[in-house]
Amino acid sequence: MWASTTTPLAIRSYGVVSPVGITVQSWNAHWSQRGASTELPPPTIEKKVIEDFDVTPYLGKKGNRNFDRLTQLLLVGAEQAMVGSGVQTHGTNPAQGAVAFQWTHPWTPEQVGVSISTSYGSQDVIAGASRTCEENPRHLNPARFPNTIITTPAGYVSIRHALRGPNTTVVSGNPGALDAVLNARTHIAQGRARAFLVGGAEVLGEALEGAAQATGILRTSTPGEGLTLGEGIALFFVDADTGNHANNRPPLAWITGYGTALGPALTHSPNPLVFASADTVLRAARAALCEAGITPDQLDLVCTSKSGLNYIDQAEDQALDQLLGVCPTTRISPKDHLGETFGASGALAMATALAHLSASPPRGCNALILSTGFYGNTSAIVMQTRSA
Amino acid sequence: MQRVFITGMGVVSPLGTGLSTYWSGLKGGESGAAPITAFDTTGIGRDIGCEAKGFHVRDHLRGTEARTMGRASAMVVAATRMAADMARLKSLPSPERTAAFLGTTMGEGNLLAQLHTAWITEGAQAVAPQKILQYGGSLLSIHAARTVGAQGPAMTLPAACAAGNYAIGYSADQIRQGMVDMAITGAAEVLERAELAGFARLGAVAKNTCRPFDKDRDGILVGEGAAILVLESESHMRARGAEPLAEVGGYGLACDGHHVTHPNPEGAGNARAMGNAIRTSGLTPSDVDHVNAHGTGTPTNDPVESQVIRKVFGAHDVAVTSVKSMIGHCMGAASALEAVACVQSVRTGWVPPTINHGQKGPECDVRVIANQAQRLHPKVVLNNALAFGGYNAVVTFAAPDVLPPVSDRPLATFGDDHPEDNHPKENHPRGDHHVG
Numbered sequence: 001m002w003a004s005t006t007t008p009l010a011i012r013s014y015g016v017v018s019p020v021g022i023t024v025q026s027w028n029a030h031w032s033q034r035g036a037s038t039e040l041p042p043p044t045i046e047k048k049v050i051e052d053f054d055v056t057p058y059l060g061k062k063g064n065r066n067f068d069r070l071t072q073l074l075l076v077g078a079e080q081a082m083v084g085s086g087v088q089t090h091g092t093n094p095a096q097g098a099v100a101f102q103w104t105h106p107w108t109p110e111q112v113g114v115s116i117s118t119s120y121g122s123q124d125v126i127a128g129a130s131r132t133c134e135e136n137p138r139h140l141n142p143a144r145f146p147n148t149i150i151t152t153p154a155g156y157v158s159i160r161h162a163l164r165g166p167n168t169t170v171v172s173g174n175p176g177a178l179d180a181v182l183n184a185r186t187h188i189a190q191g192r193a194r195a196f197l198v199g200g201a202e203v204l205g206e207a208l209e210g211a212a213q214a215t216g217i218l219r220t221s222t223p224g225e226g227l228t229l230g231e232g233i234a235l236f237f238v239d240a241d242t243g244n245h246a247n248n249r250p251p252l253a254w255i256t257g258y259g260t261a262l263g264p265a266l267t268h269s270p271n272p273l274v275f276a277s278a279d280t281v282l283r284a285a286r287a288a289l290c291e292a293g294i295t296p297d298q299l300d301l302v303c304t305s306k307s308g309l310n311y312i313d314q315a316e317d318q319a320l321d322q323l324l325g326v327c328p329t330t331r332i333s334p335k336d337h338l339g340e341t342f343g344a345s346g347a348l349a350m351a352t353a354l355a356h357l358s359a360s361p362p363r364g365c366n367a368l369i370l371s372t373g374f375y376g377n378t379s380a381i382v383m384q385t386r387s388a
Numbered sequence: 389m390q391r392v393f394i395t396g397m398g399v400v401s402p403l404g405t406g407l408s409t410y411w412s413g414l415k416g417g418e419s420g421a422a423p424i425t426a427f428d429t430t431g432i433g434r435d436i437g438c439e440a441k442g443f444h445v446r447d448h449l450r451g452t453e454a455r456t457m458g459r460a461s462a463m464v465v466a467a468t469r470m471a472a473d474m475a476r477l478k479s480l481p482s483p484e485r486t487a488a489f490l491g492t493t494m495g496e497g498n499l500l501a502q503l504h505t506a507w508i509t510e511g512a513q514a515v516a517p518q519k520i521l522q523y524g525g526s527l528l529s530i531h532a533a534r535t536v537g538a539q540g541p542a543m544t545l546p547a548a549c550a551a552g553n554y555a556i557g558y559s560a561d562q563i564r565q566g567m568v569d570m571a572i573t574g575a576a577e578v579l580e581r582a583e584l585a586g587f588a589r590l591g592a593v594a595k596n597t598c599r600p601f602d603k604d605r606d607g608i609l610v611g612e613g614a615a616i617l618v619l620e621s622e623s624h625m626r627a628r629g630a631e632p633l634a635e636v637g638g639y640g641l642a643c644d645g646h647h648v649t650h651p652n653p654e655g656a657g658n659a660r661a662m663g664n665a666i667r668t669s670g671l672t673p674s675d676v677d678h679v680n681a682h683g684t685g686t687p688t689n690d691p692v693e694s695q696v697i698r699k700v701f702g703a704h705d706v707a708v709t710s711v712k713s714m715i716g717h718c719m720g721a722a723s724a725l726e727a728v729a730c731v732q733s734v735r736t737g738w739v740p741p742t743i744n745h746g747q748k749g750p751e752c753d754v755r756v757i758a759n760q761a762q763r764l765h766p767k768v769v770l771n772n773a774l775a776f777g778g779y780n781a782v783v784t785f786a787a788p789d790v791l792p793p794v795s796d797r798p799l800a801t802f803g804d805d806h807p808e809d810n811h812p813k814e815n816h817p818r819g820d821h822h823v824g
Contacts, residue, residue: 140585
C-alpha cells in the first residue's frame, strides 16, 4: 500500500482560474493585498465573472473548437498545476500547432489520476442541447454532445495530459471539492494512483443564472440575504510521498484531515430537504481536526463557506463559535470575493487558505476549510504548512 | 481491512420493478424494448427504447415525497426501500457511519429538459422554482441517505456509463478502509429526449434491436432504471444478524486518456482495470467463471471489449453475457443493474443470456451465452463497465465463502502501458465510438 487512508496528501502545486486572477501569481497577489476578513469588502450583488477570458494563449488555436467554457478553464488550471508540479513540462507539437507536454518524472501516466468536483457541469451546453432538440433533434452537434455529460471536462484533462490513473467527477453540491480530496486519497491508499490532480470547477451561464433567479436565492441588495454567483476553478497536484518527491520540490502544504457529515432529515419543515445545522458542521470539523491530530486552539485560519444564505451562514457561525470558543482564530469567507461557485467553492477556499498560509510573512500554519451544502451536508479539511 | 458483503438489493428496471421480477425476466431472456412513450421521438430517427414502464412513482412514494423529487430520485427511493427491506434494515445501528454513494450520468435529466422546454416555449416565468430544487445531481445520494436515515458521507459519482461500478467500488473501498460500516450504493438513470437524440446523432443507436457481440449489431437501445445495493462490513453484518448475498471482491479503475468517445483501440485501460479487479480480489483470471460484459452492441465497443477479455483471460474460455440485450443501455444505472445480475448469478447458479444473438461477429471472439440462460454455477463474476471520457471500472462479485482473506489480497498494479503520444487528440465527431 502506498499510503494509509489517513496519510497526509502533499500539495506540490496548484492552478487557479478565477475572477480575481487567472494565474497562481495573480491569485496570490490578490490575496497578499488582503490581510484578514476585516479587510474584505462587503459582498456585492454583481456576479463574479472571469472577464474577457481568451483560451487561445493557453491552449493554442487548433483542436479547441469543441471545448466548452468549463473545459477551457479546467484545461488552463490543469496545465498550471501539472507544469507547476514538475511532473510535466511544456513542449511544442508543431504538427498540431498546440502545446503538448513532456513527462519529466519517473511516475508513469498510469500513476496520476484526476478527481474533480462540479455541481452543474457544462450547463449551457446541456441547455443548448435541450433547446436544439426542442427545435430540431437532427441539428444536435454530435461533436458537442459528449460535453453534455458532466464527466467530459475531467476526461479532457486526462486526454490532454495523458493521465491514465483513475478519473472521477464528484457531485455532492458545495462540499464536492473537499469530497474530491477524499476520493483522491482513497485511490492512492488503494494503490490505484500515486498522485492526483484534484479540485473543483464551475462556470456561470444563462441556465444556472436563470435557475438561481427563479428560485429567489440571489442577493438583490447590499446588505441583504442571498447569493452572489461566481465562477472559477482550482486544481491541486497532490501525492502521498512522505518527503520531497522525485523532482525535489518541497510541498506547499499538506492536507492532513478530512471529515464529512449529513444532517438527519427534518420531518416537520415545509422544505425538509433544504437546511443546514450547526451540529452537522461541528461534526465534520471535529472529524477533520481529529484526523489531523490538532485541536481547535491550534488553528490559525478558518475558511468558511458563508455565502449570504442565512440558514447556512448561521449554522457555520454557531458551529465555529462552539468549536473555537475564545480562540482568536482568523475567519475568512472567500465567497465574499469569489461569489458562490458551488462545486468549485471548496477548491477555491483551499487555494485561498494556501495563499494565506504561504504569504510572506505567513499568516499561520494550520487552516480549517469548511464547505456546507444546501441539503444539510458539510465537509471539512485541515491544511497545514508545518512551517512553524 | 474487512470483507464487504451485499445484504440487500432493490431494482427498478425495464423488465419490471423488484428483484424477483427483474431476475426472472433476465433469466427468461425477456426484452424490455418497446416504442418510447415518455417523450416525442419525432425527428430523432430512432423510437425504440427500454423504459421502466412498470414503475409508477405513486406506487412507491407518498404524495408529499412524490411532489418533491424527480423520477430518478423516486426510482432511487423506491429501490432503496426494497434493498433495505431485503437487508432487514429497519433502523441503522450507526447512522453516522453509514454512507450513500450513488452513480448516474445525467441525474434528473428529464426534469432539466422539462425546465428548458418551459423556459424556451413559455418564458422564464413558466419555470417552476420547486422543480429547479429537485434537479441537483447530489440529490440522488441525499435521497438514498435520507431514506434509510444515513448521516455519513453522501456523494454522487456521475461517471457516465460506468457510474454504477464507480459507486459500488467506492463504497467497498470506504467500508474496507474503515471510514464507514455500511453504504447504500448503486445508480439511477431516466430516459431523456436529448440523450436519445445525441446518441442517435453519434450513430450509436440501434434501429430496432440491441445485439451485443452479433455480426449484425448496430448499436444500443437507450434504457432507464435504478439498482440499489446495501453493502456492509463483515463485522457489521454479523453483529446485526444479516445474511450475505455475495461478497464484493476487487475493484479496478483506469482511464484511457485517449479520446472522449473513441476507445483506446487496444483496450489498454480496460485491460488494466479488469486485471486489477481480479488481482485485488486475490484471484487469477482462471478463477473467474463469468463476465457480465459492458456489451453495448455498438460496432466498436464489442470488438475492443472482446479483445480485452481474450487478453486478460487468455486460454480460459470464460462465459460472457450482455444483459443490455434485454434491458438496453441504462447509462449511469447500467453497471448497477448489471451488478445485481452478477450477484444473482452467484446466488442462483444461472448466467442470463445475451438475447437477439444470431451469428457471432468475427471480431467478437468470446464465449457468448446466447439466447438462453445457462446453469453454470459461477462462484466469481466480473462486471465490466466503460464510459465516455475513456473511463473503465470493473468490480468482481463472489459467493460469500470463496475469496481469500482481505489481508492476502494484493493491491492494484499500474501496468506497463506507456504513452506514445501526449498531444491533444482531434475529435472524431461521427462513427467509431464506444458508447460508455
